[in-house]
Structures are given as C-alpha cells and as structure tokens.
Amino acid sequence: MKRIYFLLSMLFIAYFSSAQTCTTPANGVTYTSNCTYTSATDVNIGSGGDLTVSGDANVEFTVNSYSIGGNLFNYGYLIVDEGSTLTINGDLVLEEFGVLEVYGTLNVNGNVTSTTGFSFGDRLIVGSNGVVNIDGDLDLTGPLGDGINGTVEGELNVTGTSTGTGNLPVELTYFQASSEEKEVTLEWGTATEVNASHFDVQRSADRNNWETLGTVEASGNSQVAISYTFEDSDPLPKAYYRLKQVDFDGVFEFFGPLQVALAGVEMPMELLVMPNNISNGEQVQFNLSGLDVGNSIEITVYNNIGNIVYTESEKYITSEVLLKPMNFTSSLGVGMYYIVVKSGKETIKEKLLIK
Structure with a gap:
C-alpha cells in the first residue's frame, strides 16, 4: 500500500511540475496559464513569428535574449494582452519588422535594444493599461540612429539609460498635489526640457479610464528649473492624476499617477x-x-x-x-x-x- 501511495505521489508531482513548464516558444503559440521556460540560449522564433501571452497568465522566460523579427510582408509580434504578465529574465531585441505590443504587464530584467533600420509603422505599442518595466537600459536608436516609431499610452519604467526613444524629453524633479474642499492643485517642476510642447493634465476615478482636464504649455527647450501649476476646480472625492508630456513631434510620456482625496475624505499614508x-x-x-x-x-x-x-x-x-x-x-x-x-x-x- 505504501508503494502505491508513493507512486501516486510521484505521478502527481511529475504532472504538477510538467504543467508549470511552458511550451517551447514558437510561431503561433499563445500562453493562457502560468508557466516558466528556461533556456541558456538566444530565443528567436523565426522571421514573422507571433507569440502571445493572454488571459490572466503569468509567464516567465529565463533566457540569454528573446528576439522579435519579421519581414516586409510578414511582421513578427510579441503581444502581452491585458490582465496577463510576461517576465523576461534576459535581453529583449526588436529586430527588423518586429513589433512589441503590451496591454498587460511586461517585465524585462535585462536590456531592450533595437536593430531596426527603417521603422515602418509603430514598433513599440504600450496600451493605456499597459505597463513595461525594464530593469536595464533601453536603446532604440538602431543602426541608422533614427530610433523607432511607437505609441506609449501606459507606463514605461526604465531603471537604466533611455536612448533612441524620442519620448523622454523632460526630466521631472517633482510632482505633487494638494486639496481643499472644492479644489485640487497640482504642481510639478522640470530640471531640463528638450523638444517639449505641452503637458496634458489627466484625471481618473479608477486608474483605467482617463479624461484630459486641461493643457499647460511647456517651455520647449530649457536647461533651467521651471515650475508649473494646474487647478482642478471641479474635483472628485477621490481621484488619480497624471501628466501626459507631449513633444513637438507628437511623441509623449506619462508621469504619475498620484492619488488625491478631498479635504475631509480619509486616506491613509x-x-x-x-x-x-x-x-x-x-x-x-x-x-x-x-x-x-x-x-x-x-x-x-x-x-x-x-x-x-x-x-x-x-x-x-x-x-x-x-x-x-x-x-x-x-x-x-x-x-x-x-x-x-x-x-x-x-x-x-x-x-x-x-x-
């Protein structure tokens, strides 16, 4: 009887372990459940290959690097759908005709680089609820030094240096908010500004759906400290605020969000x-x-x-x-x-x- 229990236990452990191992990354694979994949190699699923993380899956790759690439007639995609998370322990490379779309959360514990020569269309897309965390450097300059086109509506957080993005034109020194009974005052400051057009001040009740309350003109190009102020005269009892900084080329970046409660509405520190x-x-x-x-x-x-x-x-x-x-x-x-x-x-x- 003990042998039967032992064998059953071993079979259960083997099944459980295999269920947690990801299918080998390949063209057309969609991950919909939690899994991990480990390989001491550079992973490239081929020109025009598509890979998707969907549902509420939490997927982790531990690799030397993962590359996204395609050709003029068949782009390659890496897509992280809303509600899902992909963590890459290694570098991420955007090759020619490769597209990265993030609507959920992407964590890269390594560097993100681009080998793209000409950027036809958007190659980096971060949706309004998307979050990209890069624990390393972000270099999208490419061999021609032009960078890549993209749209960042969500969060793009980089712990190292950022080059070739064109969407990081402002160095923010602080962003703060204070409230009274019928008014919220937002204040922020910059140390430097390059090619900066304006700030859109946005508000949300749930951190998902955002509305633009107004626009504050930036200083364009500056190497001195500049302070800005914006007042919300019709605030919500509790709300989130963020800044959408837009440059003259239409590329933008978000700062925040900050959560603010009106006077008399309790909010713990x-x-x-x-x-x-x-x-x-x-x-x-x-x-x-x-x-x-x-x-x-x-x-x-x-x-x-x-x-x-x-x-x-x-x-x-x-x-x-x-x-x-x-x-x-x-x-x-x-x-x-x-x-x-x-x-x-x-x-x-x-x-x-x-x-």
Missing part, C-alpha cells in the same frame, strides 16, 4: 517605491500619498542588519501627495534595504532590493 528592484547607483522615486499638510517627513533607510545608511527630512509639507525622485543608492552595496517614512503619528515601511 502610503508609500510606493518605483522601481523597488534596482542596480547600485540607479535612481528611485518615492510616491507618497495621504500626507498631512504642515507635518514633517522623516525618511530613514536601514540595511539588513539594522544600521542606518541614509536619512532625509522635510520640515513642512505643502501637499497631501508627493512624487519625489531619490538619489541615494550610489554608496550602497548589494542587498535588501528597508525604508521607513514617518509623518505625524503615522509610520510606513517598504523594501528596496539593490543587486
């Missing part, structure tokens, strides 16, 4: 670290919400043995929500760090991994 998995020396952003105007903020970073490695404070908060770029990681080694933020009687904690 929260901290979002973006990204929370970085390399030494890379910049992170702290998205703080639920702050009380007039209080101070104390930020303390601890290493994994409890020693303080960084502190910063602001004596008087002028807004309930603050997006704050942070540059403190260059002196830190590899490991897990713990961020503690205190304001008034509230304390919140988050983790930051440096590798």
Whole structure:
C-alpha cells in the first residue's frame, strides 16, 4: 500500500511540475496559464513569428535574449494582452519588422535594444493599461540612429539609460498635489526640457479610464528649473492624476499617477517605491500619498542588519501627495534595504532590493 501511495505521489508531482513548464516558444503559440521556460540560449522564433501571452497568465522566460523579427510582408509580434504578465529574465531585441505590443504587464530584467533600420509603422505599442518595466537600459536608436516609431499610452519604467526613444524629453524633479474642499492643485517642476510642447493634465476615478482636464504649455527647450501649476476646480472625492508630456513631434510620456482625496475624505499614508528592484547607483522615486499638510517627513533607510545608511527630512509639507525622485543608492552595496517614512503619528515601511 505504501508503494502505491508513493507512486501516486510521484505521478502527481511529475504532472504538477510538467504543467508549470511552458511550451517551447514558437510561431503561433499563445500562453493562457502560468508557466516558466528556461533556456541558456538566444530565443528567436523565426522571421514573422507571433507569440502571445493572454488571459490572466503569468509567464516567465529565463533566457540569454528573446528576439522579435519579421519581414516586409510578414511582421513578427510579441503581444502581452491585458490582465496577463510576461517576465523576461534576459535581453529583449526588436529586430527588423518586429513589433512589441503590451496591454498587460511586461517585465524585462535585462536590456531592450533595437536593430531596426527603417521603422515602418509603430514598433513599440504600450496600451493605456499597459505597463513595461525594464530593469536595464533601453536603446532604440538602431543602426541608422533614427530610433523607432511607437505609441506609449501606459507606463514605461526604465531603471537604466533611455536612448533612441524620442519620448523622454523632460526630466521631472517633482510632482505633487494638494486639496481643499472644492479644489485640487497640482504642481510639478522640470530640471531640463528638450523638444517639449505641452503637458496634458489627466484625471481618473479608477486608474483605467482617463479624461484630459486641461493643457499647460511647456517651455520647449530649457536647461533651467521651471515650475508649473494646474487647478482642478471641479474635483472628485477621490481621484488619480497624471501628466501626459507631449513633444513637438507628437511623441509623449506619462508621469504619475498620484492619488488625491478631498479635504475631509480619509486616506491613509502610503508609500510606493518605483522601481523597488534596482542596480547600485540607479535612481528611485518615492510616491507618497495621504500626507498631512504642515507635518514633517522623516525618511530613514536601514540595511539588513539594522544600521542606518541614509536619512532625509522635510520640515513642512505643502501637499497631501508627493512624487519625489531619490538619489541615494550610489554608496550602497548589494542587498535588501528597508525604508521607513514617518509623518505625524503615522509610520510606513517598504523594501528596496539593490543587486
């Protein structure tokens, strides 16, 4: 009897393990369930090959690189549908006539590059609910140095350098919001601007459906600090706000979102670290919400043995929500760090991994 139980257990384990292994990436494959694929090679499913991650699948590839390519008559596609997640532990390469479409979440723990010479049509498409997280460099310049065409309506987060995109013309230094009974004031500042046309101020009740409230003209080209302000005179009790920065070529990038509640509407203090998995020396952003105007903020970073490695404070908060770029990681080694933020009687904690 024990042997039967043992054999049944082994069969169950074997079945469960095989069910978690992805079908080998190939043209026409669609992943609809959670799985992983590991190969110590460069993966290329061929010219004009299409691969899709759909449903609520969470798929992970661990490879040297994954390439998307095609030809003039048959483009190749990598598509991540809304609600699904694809993580590539390795590099992602956009080859000639390759198209990347992201409507869900794409995580690339490596570099993203392009070998495209001429960009016929959009090659990088990030939908309004799409999120692309690149833990590495983004270089889309290509062999001709012209970059590629694309549309980014969702989030494009890059921990390393970004070149050849044409949609990163503004260096934002802060983005904050404050509310009164019948008004929300948004404030932001830039350190530099290149080819910047304007900012569209957008609002959403659910972070999915966005409306444009108004437009603020940018300064075009600038190497000095510039501040901007926008007032929402008909706010919602609770809402998200973001900035859509558009350059003169029509290419755009989003900043935010920030969550804002009107005075009298309770919202607990929260901290979002973006990204929370970085390399030494890379910049992170702290998205703080639920702050009380007039209080101070104390930020303390601890290493994994409890020693303080960084502190910063602001004596008087002028807004309930603050997006704050942070540059403190260059002196830190590899490991897990713990961020503690205190304001008034509230304390919140988050983790930051440096590798």
